[in-house]
Amino acid sequence: MSMTRSFETFSRRDLFRIAAASVGGISCSPWLPRLAMAAGTKRPPKACILLWMAGGPSQLETLDPKPGHRNGGPTQAISTAVPGIELSQNLPGLATQMKDVALVRSMKTREGDHGRATQLMMTGYRPMGGMTDYPVLGSLISHRLKPAGSPLPGFVSIAPFRFGNLGSGFLGPDHSPLVVSGASNDPNTRANLTVENLDVAGGNPDALAERQGLLEMLRQGSPQSSAAAIKHASVYDQAMRMVETRGEGAFDLDDEKTELRDAYGRNRFGQGCLLARRLVERGVPFVEVSLDAAGQGTWDSHIDNFSTVSSMCEVLDPAWTTLMSDLRDRGMLDSTLVVWMGEFGRTPRINPNRGRDHFPDAWSVALAGGAITGGQVYGKTSADGMEVSDNPVSASDLYATMLEALGIDSGGDNAMGNRPIPLVDEGGTPIRELLG
Amino acid sequence: MNKLVIFVALVMTVGAWRPSPASADSQGDELSRWIDQRGERVWGEPPEKCDDLTFVRRVYLDLVGRVPSVSEIRDFRTLGEDRRDLLVNELVFGEGPRRETYTRLSASSLARHWRRVLVPPGTVVNGSVQGLETWLADAFRDEKPYDEMMREIAQIQSSGSAGGYYQLVGGTPESYAGNLSRVMLGVRLDCAQCHDHPFTDWKQGDFWGLAAFYSDMSPAGADPDGSRPTGKSGEIRFEGQTYAAKFLWEDEALEDASRAPRIRLARWMTSPENPNFAATAVNRFWQLLVGRGLYADIENLDLASPDEREFLDDLGQKFAEDGFHVQRLIAAICKTNWYAAQAMSQTESEETFRRELKVISPEQVFDSLEQSLHLPISRIDPAAPRWTGARVQMVNRLGEAIGETPEDYASGIPQALMMMNGPVTSDAIDLDRSRLLRAVVESPFFDEDKRIETLYLAVLTREPSEEEKQSLTEYLDNKPNETMRRKAFGEILWALLNSPEFVLCR
Numbered sequence: 044m045s046m047t048r049s050f051e052t053f054s055r056r057d058l059f060r061i062a063a064a065s066v067g068g069i070s071c072s073p074w075l076p077r078l079a080m081a082a083g084t085k086r087p088p089k090a091c092i093l094l095w096m097a098g099g100p101s102q103l104e105t106l107d108p109k110p111g112h113r114n115g116g117p118t119q120a121i122s123t124a125v126p127g128i129e130l131s132q133n134l135p136g137l138a139t140q141m142k143d144v145a146l147v148r149s150m151k152t153r154e155g156d157h158g159r160a161t162q163l164m165m166t167g168y169r170p171m172g173g174m175t176d177y178p179v180l181g182s183l184i185s186h187r188l189k190p191a192g193s194p195l196p197g198f199v200s201i202a203p204f205r206f207g208n209l210g211s212g213f214l215g216p217d218h219s220p221l222v223v224s225g226a227s228n229d230p231n232t233r234a235n236l237t238v239e240n241l242d243v244a245g246g247n248p249d250a251l252a253e254r255q256g257l258l259e260m261l262r263q264g265s266p267q268s269s270a271a272a273i274k275h276a277s278v279y280d281q282a283m284r285m286v287e288t289r290g291e292g293a294f295d296l297d298d299e300k301t302e303l304r305d306a307y308g309r310n311r312f313g314q315g316c317l318l319a320r321r322l323v324e325r326g327v328p329f330v331e332v333s334l335d336a337a338g339q340g341t342w343d344s345h346i347d348n349f350s351t352v353s354s355m356c357e358v359l360d361p362a363w364t365t366l367m368s369d370l371r372d373r374g375m376l377d378s379t380l381v382v383w384m385g386e387f388g389r390t391p392r393i394n395p396n397r398g399r400d401h402f403p404d405a406w407s408v409a410l411a412g413g414a415i416t417g418g419q420v421y422g423k424t425s426a427d428g429m430e431v432s433d434n435p436v437s438a439s440d441l442y443a444t445m446l447e448a449l450g451i452d453s454g455g456d457n458a459m460g461n462r463p464i465p466l467v468d469e470g471g472t473p474i475r476e477l478l479g
Numbered sequence: 480m481n482k483l484v485i486f487v488a489l490v491m492t493v494g495a496w497r498p499s500p501a502s503a504d505s506q507g508d509e510l511s512r513w514i515d516q517r518g519e520r521v522w523g524e525p526p527e528k529c530d531d532l533t534f535v536r537r538v539y540l541d542l543v544g545r546v547p548s549v550s551e552i553r554d555f556r557t558l559g560e561d562r563r564d565l566l567v568n569e570l571v572f573g574e575g576p577r578r579e580t581y582t583r584l585s586a587s588s589l590a591r592h593w594r595r596v597l598v599p600p601g602t603v604v605n606g607s608v609q610g611l612e613t614w615l616a617d618a619f620r621d622e623k624p625y626d627e628m629m630r631e632i633a634q635i636q637s638s639g640s641a642g643g644y645y646q647l648v649g650g651t652p653e654s655y656a657g658n659l660s661r662v663m664l665g666v667r668l669d670c671a672q673c674h675d676h677p678f679t680d681w682k683q684g685d686f687w688g689l690a691a692f693y694s695d696m697s698p699a700g701a702d703p704d705g706s707r708p709t710g711k712s713g714e715i716r717f718e719g720q721t722y723a724a725k726f727l728w729e730d731e732a733l734e735d736a737s738r739a740p741r742i743r744l745a746r747w748m749t750s751p752e753n754p755n756f757a758a759t760a761v762n763r764f765w766q767l768l769v770g771r772g773l774y775a776d777i778e779n780l781d782l783a784s785p786d787e788r789e790f791l792d793d794l795g796q797k798f799a800e801d802g803f804h805v806q807r808l809i810a811a812i813c814k815t816n817w818y819a820a821q822a823m824s825q826t827e828s829e830e831t832f833r834r835e836l837k838v839i840s841p842e843q844v845f846d847s848l849e850q851s852l853h854l855p856i857s858r859i860d861p862a863a864p865r866w867t868g869a870r871v872q873m874v875n876r877l878g879e880a881i882g883e884t885p886e887d888y889a890s891g892i893p894q895a896l897m898m899m900n901g902p903v904t905s906d907a908i909d910l911d912r913s914r915l916l917r918a919v920v921e922s923p924f925f926d927e928d929k930r931i932e933t934l935y936l937a938v939l940t941r942e943p944s945e946e947e948k949q950s951l952t953e954y955l956d957n958k959p960n961e962t963m964r965r966k967a968f969g970e971i972l973w974a975l976l977n978s979p980e981f982v983l984c985r
Binding site for chain 2: 156196210219220221222223238239240241242243244245250253254257258260261262263264265266268269270271272274275276278279281282283285286
């Protein structure tokens with residue numbers, strides 16, 4: 044029986060039928076496609092993990108170091124598992140994963156304000172004064188890849204910090220993110236990333252079916268044509284399924300080995316990456332994990348760029364590295380696209396506060412997994428880092444590439460009512476060199 | 480607390496107060512009639528009116544920020560023929576025996592709403608919004624005219640003036656300028672901060688011309704990408720360019736701009752020469768009460784065609800002529816047929832009017848629960864959720880997902896889970912701990928029908944329909960024994976609290 048039949052005609056008999064049918068059908072057969080896959084039946088479903096670096100990380104201290112040039116500052120470069128490709132000294136772990144990672148060093152966008160740039164990079168569309176409410180990447184992917192019948196949402200956003208209030212836009216409430224916040228970012232306390240209130244009020248799980256029935260009856264009292272009421276029903280149905288299955292146990296991070304949890308890093312971002320893997324394993328097609336600040340650091344490094352970025356990387360590097368190896372160990376890397384990006388890069392010229400300011404002209408992102416061919420660098424910046432000298436990539440090019448890496452036709456449309464809205468803003472061309 | 484006391488509170492009417500008829504035009508009645516007629520020119524015949532109980536729920540939520548109690552509903556029913564208008568007067572102007580309570584509640588309810596207008600959800604806030612909310616509540620309680628409030632906000636002399644609004648939204652001339660034009664003029668200029676606006680005619684000079692009024696407010700900000708003062712008031716530097724103070728829609732910069740620039744800005748802002756001030760004000764109050772602005776895209780009023788904003792401009796003019804009296808405007812709107820229209824029924828004109836369901840605010844959710852569930856409220860009661868942190872927790876969680884308009888339900892799974900399984904709900908459905916349940920289930924004076932009816936009235940401000948009564952009776956009859964049957968009332972209450980109707984005002 045379907046739990047999502049929101050507004051069909053209700054007869055009072057349904058109340059008892061719903062109660063009798065209970066919710067056991069779902070609870071007894073856990074929805075674990077990847078775990079089922081591990082038993083060796085079918086290919087794992089495609090998914091995407093976005094490591095969202097809110098604030099705009101410096102490309103020069105991460106993926107595109109310029110040692111020896113005045114603009115490079117004191118940051119050194121280190122060699123990686125792929126001869127000829129160098130990373131900043133801040134990412135020694137990622138260097139070992141380089142065979143599976145593709146760097147794009149030629150991002151060229153035009154938004155230098157946090158809010159507007161976030162909107163651009165999160166939706167793939169330039170902010171144009173609110174003519175269309177574009178969905179964010181997670182909603183786009185949820186809409187395309189969410190498996191029917193999954194008790195978990197299609198889009199989970201962990202510890203989100205973004206500039207601006209973005210969501211599923213015209214794709215509607217079914218593809219809104221489930222937001223999971225971490226209470227603490229202190230690396231010394233255990234990160235507690237979970238969804239609160241999963242325990243049935245009153246303590247008796249059997250009550251759930253009765254409540255569902257009563258709620259269904261009461262929904263009939265609300266106007267069926269109201270968009271707000273439809274959304275309310277959708278959100279409640281999703282929440283009910285989360286309670287029934289206790290989120291498929293995805294949030295029980297204690298089930299993981301201590302060593303693995305330590306390797307991810309005992310902080311909000313590290314444990315968030317681990318949670319992302321667990322969610323993807325349970326069929327969630329899109330998980331976003333945000334990192335904006337840690338300890339004394341922030342990506343928005345207007346002041347003391349070098350120390351601030353290096354302390355951010357102490358959190359980033361182990362988490363990202365472990366995520367890569369963990370996905371590979373579980374046979375999930377070929378089906379899981381891992382994207383690392385922020386809203387823009389930083390000025391190559393170092394400011395008087397030893398900081399770097401907002402810079403959309405030439406910056407870097409990284410792609411790995413899915414259909415991405417790793418071990419390569421696409422695009423190039425000039426020696427001083429001030430401009431893209433080779434193969435500029437726009438936000439819509441990047442979007443086209445990410446979608447193709449997940450097996451989604453980047454030339455396709457979404458529908459807003461009966462108006463087709465291209466998945467990718469005009470001009471977006473997938474980067475063939477990156478796609479295997 | 481004694482069960483009997485609660486029971487008495489539930490069923491007793493408080494006194495038999497009868498209001499005296501209002502004098503001629505002091506309570507928005509004439510304006511209300513004008514709105515009714517003016518609206519008919521646009522939308523034709525108004526839709527059918529909602530029923531009394533729906534009306535009562537609406538005005539209590541809109542005006543005092545919570546649902547009515549069972550005894551307040553009873554009092555309303557004794558008011559006679561003009562009961563709707565009389566109730567509006569009671570809640571807006573504090574007429575009647577509960578003057579002190581309603582005046583206080585309606586001022587703080589308005590203040591909360593305007594605090595969210597001034598500091599919208601998602602803003603990175605610099606400090607606590609409490610000071611601003613208190614400043615607003617005082618102004619509303621003193622019936623300060625709207626233009627005067629806005630002048631105080633525009634002509635601040637220090638970053639702590641007007642509830643510290645300047646500091647709260649970032650403490651820079653550019654953030655203040657962006658907010659003022661958005662709040663008071665319904666114009667989003669922010670895009671013009673870095674480049675000329677892609678769609679509208681706004682140029683960088685428009686944005687920075689407004690920011691220039693505040694250039695001497697604070698020392699150079701920490702943001703090296705931000706503006707710089709020039710040392711002279713009334714002008715500002717950004718990216719190597721100097722901009723002089725300039726009113727929006729004017730081509731020329733202000734003459735002699737260093738002479739009291741903010742006082743002149745405040746005067747211009749609220750004057751009839753400003754085409755958007757009064758229109759934006761009434762649009763915001765209309766949206767607050769009816770759910771959708773007369774021009775729906777409130778903060779892009781510059782995109783409205785002259786046709787689309789004609790009604791709005793006329794109403795704005797009326798508001799200005801009436802001295803920007805907030806309470807009279809609110810009362811007038813609440814007394815119209817448009818406010819009273821049945822939800823989701825549509826006019827048949829070409830330009831349609833339809834009242835959607837309205838999402839109630841986080842504070843309204845908590846304060847309504849407190850009212851419906853008879854939660855203890857005394858500051859000295861250690862179990863009063865208002866003071867234990869439960870209110871803050873709930874308001875924060877719900878506040879994480881607020882829609883842009885009252886028609887937009889933006890809650891997600893975490894919010895639904897809190898309403899389903901959170902501590903307030905857990906206590907509410909527990910017979911040992913729930914004051915409401917105990918009063919209803921254990922009252923010797925109630926039969927089962929009456930119990931169901933009382934729960935509906937307390938939570939949803941309506942009677943159950945015949946179908947609902949039948950379903951619920953059958954549901955109760957299916958329980959194998961008396962204990963289970965009593966517990967089942969907790970389940971019914973759970974469903975009422977989690978039903979769409981609880982958060983979506985019909």
